[in-house]
Amino acid sequence: xxxLSIITMLCLSVTFAFAxxxxxxxxxxxxxxxxxxxxxxxxxxxxxxIKYNAKSENxxxxxxxxxTKYNDEDFSVYEVVxxxxxxxxxxxxxxxKMTFYNTLTSYSGLKGMQYYSRRAGKPALLIKKCYxxxxxxxxxxxxxxxxxxxxxxxxxxxxxxxxxxxxxxRNELFNEGDNFVMVNTCxxxxxxxLFTINDKNEYKIYSFFIxxxxxxxxxxxxxxxxxxxxxxxxxxxxxxxxxxxxxxxxSTVHLYKMLGTDKSDKLNPWTGKYDKY
Numbered sequence: 001x002x003x004l005s006i007i008t009m010l011c012l013s014v015t016f017a018f019a020x021x022x023x024x025x026x027x028x029x030x031x032x033x034x035x036x037x038x039x040x041x042x043x044x045x046x047x048x049x050i051k052y053n054a055k056s057e058n059x060x061x062x063x064x065x066x067x068t069k070y071n072d073e074d075f076s077v078y079e080v081v082x083x084x085x086x087x088x089x090x091x092x093x094x095x096x097k098m099t100f101y102n103t104l105t106s107y108s109g110l111k112g113m114q115y116y117s118r119r120a121g122k123p124a125l126l127i128k129k130c131y132x133x134x135x136x137x138x139x140x141x142x143x144x145x146x147x148x149x150x151x152x153x154x155x156x157x158x159x160x161x162x163x164x165x166x167x168x169x170r171n172e173l174f175n176e177g178d179n180f181v182m183v184n185t186c187x188x189x190x191x192x193x194l195f196t197i198n199d200k201n202e203y204k205i206y207s208f209f210i211x212x213x214x215x216x217x218x219x220x221x222x223x224x225x226x227x228x229x230x231x232x233x234x235x236x237x238x239x240x241x242x243x244x245x246x247x248x249x250x251s252t253v254h255l256y257k258m259l260g261t262d263k264s265d266k267l268n269p270w271t272g273k274y275d276k277y
Contacts, residue, residue, distance in 0.1 A: 022069045025179055027210050029066045030221035031085060039087035040215055044252060046269040048245040051079040051228070054237035057274050059245075065223055070174060070181045071206050075225050079234060082245045083223035084269070086252055088209075088259065090217045092178060100209075100218075101149050103258050104173055104182055107132045107157040108143050115163075115250035116268035118242060118275055123267055126250050129160040136168055136188070149175050156187070163243065164190055167203075178211035190226075195233060202227035205251075224248055242274050 023029040027036065035045060049058045063081045065071065075081060090096065103109070110130040117124035131140045133156050144155070152174050160166045168188050174181040186203035189196055205224040212219060224244060233239050249269040256263040 022067050022072050025068055025070075025176055025181070025208070025210065027212060027219050029068065030208060030210065031219055035085055036215075036219065039085055039219065042087075044084055044086040044249070044263075044266055044269070046082070046084040046245055046249060048082040048241035049080070050234065050239065050241040052231075052234045054235055055240055055274075057241050059241075059270075063223075065225075066221075068181075068208075070183065070208075077227075078225040079228040080226035080239070080241060080244055081223065082241060082248050083221065084245075084248055084252060086220050086222075087215070088218040088220060088256065088261075090211075090259070092211060092213070097178065098146070098149065100259070101173075101175075101180070102145055103255075104180065105146065105153070105155065105171070106143050106258065107155070107171070109258055110159065110251075110254065113250050113254040114264075114267065115246045118246070121275065123264070125162060126247065127159060127161045130157060132157045133168070151175055163247070164192070180209040182207040182209075195230060197233070197239075198227040198229055205248075220252075222248060222252065240274075242270060245269050 031039070038045060047060050047063050049060055049063045063083055065075045065081070065083065067073075090100065108131050110127050112125070113127040114123045115126040116122075132143055133139070134141055135156065146153070152172065155171045157169055157171060158166065159169060167186050167190065169184045170187050172183040172185075174183075184205040185201055187200050189199050190203055191197065203224070203226045205222070207220065207222040209218045209220050211217070224247070226244065228234055228239065246269060249267060253263045253267050
């Protein structure tokens with residue numbers, strides 16, 4: 001009987017240890033109170049980290065990504081991690097919610113996105129082409145204008161940029177009430193020069209949009225993670241975390257633009273830092 005009780009207690013301990021592994025989809029999951037106040041005032045809060053930190057550009061010692069049912073994965077195995085927090089003022093109605101939804105799936109609208117080029121010391125074109133496709137072998141397809149918000153939709157799009165070349169992403173958009181979660185997964189390997197950086201499904205971008213009626217807008221948390229197959233690429237400093245942090249900021253500023261707000265003055269996430277080669 002005593003032995004049975006011990007086994008029961010052990011089983012309960014394991015159950016409690018694995019219960020609640022993922023966090024709820026709310027503001028407190030992604031933002032501290034200080035961060036909430038900062039982004040409402042207009043700040044965009046970036047972080048970046050790369051394994052080995054060869055160029056001494058890591059802004060933090062590590063990045064702990066809040067884990068939800070939409071990103072239930074161990075991200076500590078990724079060699080590059082960047083994230084940022086920001087706030088989009090947005091008066092939500094049935095009509096404006098539909099507009100927000102269709103903006104998130106406007107793949108053709110990503111064409112022309114700019115990023116801050118450290119080498120040039122000014123904004124430069126990042127995305128040369130972007131459009132929806134139905135498969136890896138499919139031709140260009142028009143964006144879909146949705147008239148109903150679904151719990152989940154999935155699309156694929158092609159993106160050609162001046163940093164990573166032609167990439168294909170699987171886009172998944174989830175809806176919970178007034179909140180949205182967008183997941184972009186690169187479904188092809190990334191190659192650079194003679195190097196294969198990673199395998200398919202090893203470059204991911206997540207965006208969480210949590211609406212707060214009292215604040216009058218969306219609290220947004222975005223992060224991207226990248227696997228890197230070759231330690232030599234990391235140890236040599238051939239790859240920099242700013243490359244990906246600048247990409248993430250480019251998408252943030254472009255989203256503001258698509259929603260009618262000019263944030264081009266914030267295109268450089270690291271003003272006055274990491275500008276020397």
